[in-house]
Amino acid sequence: MPEPIDFYFDFSSPYGYVAAHLIEPLAQRHIRAVRWRPTLLGPAFQVSGNRPLGDQPLKGDYMRHDVPRLCRRYGIPFAWPEPFPIGTVAPARAVYWLWDKDPDEAVRYAKAVYRAYFAEGRNIGDAAVALQVAADEGLDAEALGQALQDPDLKARTKAAVEHAIKLGVFGSPFFLVDEEPFWGVDRLPLMDEWMARGGW
Amino acid sequence: MPEPIDFYFDFSSPYGYVAAHLIEPLAQRHIRAVRWRPTLLGPAFQVSGNRPLGDQPLKGDYMRHDVPRLCRRYGIPFAWPEPFPIGTVAPARAVYWLWDKDPDEAVRYAKAVYRAYFAEGRNIGDAAVALQVAADEGLDAEALGQALQDPDLKARTKAAVEHAIKLGVFGSPFFLVDEEPFWGVDRLPLMDEWMARGGW
Numbered sequence: 267m268p269e270p271i272d273f274y275f276d277f278s279s280p281y282g283y284v285a286a287h288l289i290e291p292l293a294q295r296h297i298r299a300v301r302w303r304p305t306l307l308g309p310a311f312q313v314s315g316n317r318p319l320g321d322q323p324l325k326g327d328y329m330r331h332d333v334p335r336l337c338r339r340y341g342i343p344f345a346w347p348e349p350f351p352i353g354t355v356a357p358a359r360a361v362y363w364l365w366d367k368d369p370d371e372a373v374r375y376a377k378a379v380y381r382a383y384f385a386e387g388r389n390i391g392d393a394a395v396a397l398q399v400a401a402d403e404g405l406d407a408e409a410l411g412q413a414l415q416d417p418d419l420k421a422r423t424k425a426a427v428e429h430a431i432k433l434g435v436f437g438s439p440f441f442l443v444d445e446e447p448f449w450g451v452d453r454l455p456l457m458d459e460w461m462a463r464g465g466w
Numbered sequence: 467m468p469e470p471i472d473f474y475f476d477f478s479s480p481y482g483y484v485a486a487h488l489i490e491p492l493a494q495r496h497i498r499a500v501r502w503r504p505t506l507l508g509p510a511f512q513v514s515g516n517r518p519l520g521d522q523p524l525k526g527d528y529m530r531h532d533v534p535r536l537c538r539r540y541g542i543p544f545a546w547p548e549p550f551p552i553g554t555v556a557p558a559r560a561v562y563w564l565w566d567k568d569p570d571e572a573v574r575y576a577k578a579v580y581r582a583y584f585a586e587g588r589n590i591g592d593a594a595v596a597l598q599v600a601a602d603e604g605l606d607a608e609a610l611g612q613a614l615q616d617p618d619l620k621a622r623t624k625a626a627v628e629h630a631i632k633l634g635v636f637g638s639p640f641f642l643v644d645e646e647p648f649w650g651v652d653r654l655p656l657m658d659e660w661m662a663r664g665g666w
Contacts, residue, residue: 314524317515324514324636328649339656339666436524449528452652456539466539 268461270299272442274430276307277354277376278391279438280333280344283384285451286377287342289441292454296461298443302365302376304358305430307351307438314436318351336451343385352383352391356414359423360396363413364405371405378403468661470499472642474630476507477554477576478591479638480533480544483584485651486577487542489641492654496661498643502565502576504558505630507551507638514636518551536651543585552583552591556614559623560596563613564605571605578603 271293275282293300311317320326330346337344357379364372382388382399390396393414401407413419430440434447441448441457446465448457460466471493475482493500511517520526530546537544557579564572582588582599590596593614601607613619630640634647641648641657646665648657660666 310524314522315517316522316525322514322516322636324510324631324634325516327634328636328647331647332649335666336656339659431524434524434527436522436528447528447531449532450652452650452656455655456536456652459539466535 268296268298269444270301272301272303274303274305274435274438274440274442276305276438277357277379277383278351279307280329280384281336281451282438283344283380284333284336284340284342285439285454286380287340288451288454289439292458295458298461300373302361302369302373303426303430304354304361304376305435305438306353306355306358306427308353309427310431310436313431316436320351343381345385345387347383347387347389349389352389354391355423356393356396357390357399358427359414359419360400360410362423362426363410363419375400375403375405468496468498469644470501472501472503474503474505474635474638474640474642476505476638477557477579477583478551479507480529480584481536481651482638483544483580484533484536484540484542485639485654486580487540488651488654489639492658495658498661500573502561502569502573503626503630504554504561504576505635505638505640506553506555506558506627508553509627510631510636513631516636520551543581545585545587547583547587547589549589552589554591555623556593556596557590557599558627559614559619560600560610562623562626563610563619575600575603575605 271289273285273289275285289300319329334344361372361376364375378399379390379396382395383390388395388399390399397407397411400410433442437449439451441453443457443461446460471489473485473489475485489500519529534544561572561576564575578599579590579596582595583590588595588599590599597607597611600610633642637649639651643657643661646660
């Protein structure tokens with residue numbers, strides 16, 4: 267069986283949100299699993315010198331037009347959350363903790379977090395909200411709440427973010443397939459081809 | 467007949483180079499003409515706060531890997547030019563001058579300029595090289611050389627660049643179809659769909 271696809275995303279990234287709806291059917295066509303790897307764009311931007319899209323003149327306006335258009339195209343519910351963007355370390359840590367217990371639960375939780383933020387406008391950067399999303403999904407929010415205080419989980423998440431940066435992950439979504447990098451939801455069709463042909 | 471597609475590009479943009487190979491077949495499918503509109507990313511970056519991709523840690527490395535990969539995919543000849551990036555005001559002015567005489571000549575020249583830079587490594591930012599490319603194409607390089615000194619042509623090109631920025635053109639390639647903006651060569655499939663469906 268081929269290697270899984272590594273899917274890097276920040277929960278504050280609307281393009282990551284779109285990708286979260288598209289990656290699984292694509293991976294399934296190639297009989298590949300998906301490893302959901304939340305990361306944090308803040309530390310990546312410190313390395314790359316980039317800054318949040320919404321803060322950039324011209325580019326920010328384009329994004330504000332483009333994201334709802336893209337969501338309409340794919341039939342994905344979307345409403346601009348407020349505040350935006352936000353720090354997303356709490357749900358990122360939660361995903362890593364859940365992943366070790368049960369990857370399926372982690373994926374279900376990650377999708378629910380994205381939906382809570384970009385469809386329901388809930389501030390998932392707030393740890394209490396991140397826990398509430400877990401509770402809404404029937405996950406063990408009490409154990410998760412304790413885990414979020416665990417220095418080991420904090421260190422693990424930090425190491426995951428640093429590792430992503432080391433691999434060159436500078437944006438969201440970002441994919442690695444057999445070490446081949448693909449940045450952006452727009453690149454999924456080419457990544458699809460790359461897997462079908464085994465490169466070119 | 468539907469409105470033309472406006473195709474904005476900087477001659478120093480490798481993704482613009484790729485788009486120059488893809489835009490015409492796409493436009494033809496929709497019975498649309500293409501208006502080739504060279505622009506300059508330098509002034510746009512002054513507004514957006516962006517900077518050349520190659521200078522950005524992580525993102526620059528991705529681009530250096532991605533552009534040759536994309537060119538292999540589409541069978542487009544490519545070799546990294548040196549120096550890169552460059553200022554491209556000379557060939558941009560030449561395209562605007564040629565366009566007024568004969569748009570077909572302008573398009574032929576624009577393609578030749580891109581090929582000279584990204585396939586043959588010629589420094590087309592140098593006005594003498596930009597003129598030589600015109601001569602190689604059998605165009606009137608002497609008249610063009612005189613035109614490049616004309617303050618009116620300089621003013622016209624400057625106004626075109628400023629107008630592009632006003633329209634929100636912050637990168638290359640950038641397309642406007644019936645006032646709908648699409649940024650990046652990756653977006654051509656969605657632009658294709660947009661035209662086919664008349665939006666969504």
